[in-house]
Amino acid sequence: MPVVSSSDRPCSSASRVTGETDVHAAKWIKLVRLDYVDPTGAARTWDAVRRTTTTKEAEADAVCVFATLRGGDAKEDEVLLVRQFRPACGTETIELPAGLIDDGEKAETSALRELHEECGYVGRVTNVTPAVVLSPGLSDESVVLVTVDVDLDAAENANPSQRLEGSEFITVIRCPKKDLLRTLDEFSAQGIKVFAGLYTLAWALENAKNLQ
Amino acid sequence: MPVVSSSDRPCSSASRVTGETDVHAAKWIKLVRLDYVDPTGAARTWDAVRRTTTTKEAEADAVCVFATLRGGDAKEDEVLLVRQFRPACGTETIELPAGLIDDGEKAETSALRELHEECGYVGRVTNVTPAVVLSPGLSDESVVLVTVDVDLDAAENANPSQRLEGSEFITVIRCPKKDLLRTLDEFSAQGIKVFAGLYTLAWALENAKNLQ
Secondary structure (H helix, E strand, O other), X not given: OOEEOOOOOOOHHHOEEEEEEEEEEOOOEEEEEEEEEOOOOOEEEEEEEEEOOOOOOOOOOEEEEEEEEEOOOOOOOEEEEEEEEEOXXXXXXXXXXXXXXXXXXXXXXXXXXXXXXXXXXXXXXXXXXXXXXXXXXXXXXXXXXXXXXXXXXXXXXXXXXXXXXXXXXXXEEEEEHHHHHHHHHXXXXXXXXXXHHHHHHHHHHHHHHHHO | OOEEOOOOOOOHHHOEEEEEEEEXXXXXXXXXXXXXXXXXXXXXXXXXXXXXXXXXXXXXXXXEEEEEEEOXXXXXXXXXXXXXXXXXXXXXXXXXXXXXXXXXXXXXXXXXXXXHHHHOOOOEEEEEOOOEEXXXXXXXXXXXXXXXXXXXXXXXXXXXOOOOOOOOOOEEEEEEHHHHHHHHHHXXXXXXXXXXXXXXXXXXXXXXXXHO
C-alpha cells in the first residue's frame, strides 16, 4: 500500500470551493471564476473552464474507446485510432475514437455508439474505468475509458461504414497493437498531435516489461 | 504498419485555421473563437481555450514526471504521485508531479525542477516523450511526459523536503508500482479524481500481459 511522505504543510482535504461565477459563456464552453478556501482557511480564487454541455447526472463528459480488432483480415491484434483536424489544436490529431456522452446515456452505450458512428464497427464492451480528469488544473472535464472487442468475422463488421455528421471528417486507422507506440511517435514527428491518454497507454504497453 | 480504412469522406489534412479572435481573457486562460475551413472548403467556427502563459517557442505547456524510486527504504520499485485540491475539479486529485514549463526552459530541466519543488527529490532523466495534447476538442494544451529515476541511496535524497509556493498544498505519495492501478481505483472510489494520462498508463501497465 502507498506510503504518504511526511510534510510540514497541511493536507489539502480541508479545501473547498465556496463559489463559482460565470465570467463569459460561448456556445460550448465557458470561463468561470472560482472562490475557494485553502487548508489554512485563506480565501483564494482560480480561473477554470466548463463545458456548457456537462450535466450533473452524467458519470463523465465523454468516453474514449480502446477497441481491439480480431479475426477477419487482421493477422494480429489491431487497435482502432482516428485521425482528424482539431481546430483547437490547429493541426490534425491521432486519438482514440471518442465523443461526448449524451444526456442520460450510460458510458458503455455511448462508447458503442461512438465506435459505430466514427468507425463503422460493432463491438462488445469488456471493461469500463472510473471517470478520470483530462486537465485538472484547467477544468473538471472528465472521460471514461471503455475497452471494446471488435470481431471482424461477425457479419455486422463485414462492411464497416462511418455515420459522420456534416462537420466531421474522420479517418479510421487500424494499427497493429505491437506497432502502436512507434506509429504514434511517427505521427508526432510529422507534427500530428497525439492525445495524451492514448500516448501514455501506448508508452506503458511498450515499456511494461522494463517497468515491472 | 497501420492500415487506413477507405472512406467516402475527404481526408482532414486539407483543413486549416484561418483566424483566431479573443472572446474573453482572464488572467491565466482565455476563450477564443476560431475560424477554419473543412476539407470541402466550407468555412466553420470552433470555440476553444488557450492558456495565456503559452509561448510559441516552448515545446509544450507543461511536464508530467513519471518518477521511479529505488534503493533506500523502498523494498520494491515505487512511483511518485501527488495529491492536492484542484479548484477546477472541485475535489482533490491524484496526479503525476507536474508543472508549467518556464519561459525558455527545456522539458527535462522543468521536470527535475518540478520534482524537486513538489516532492523534494533529486532525479535523473531517462526518457522524454513528444508533446501530447490533453483535451484536443477543447484546447491546444500540451504536455511532455518525462521519465525520471530517483536513487534513494543518494545523499541528496536522504531528507526530501518540498519547496512549495504559498498557495500549494501537495501531499506526496510513494506507491509500489505493482499496486498502482489498484491504488488509483481506490482513490477514484473515494471521489478523488485521477488524471487521465496517469490512469491509462497504470491501466496499460497492469493489463500489458493480456493486451500483447
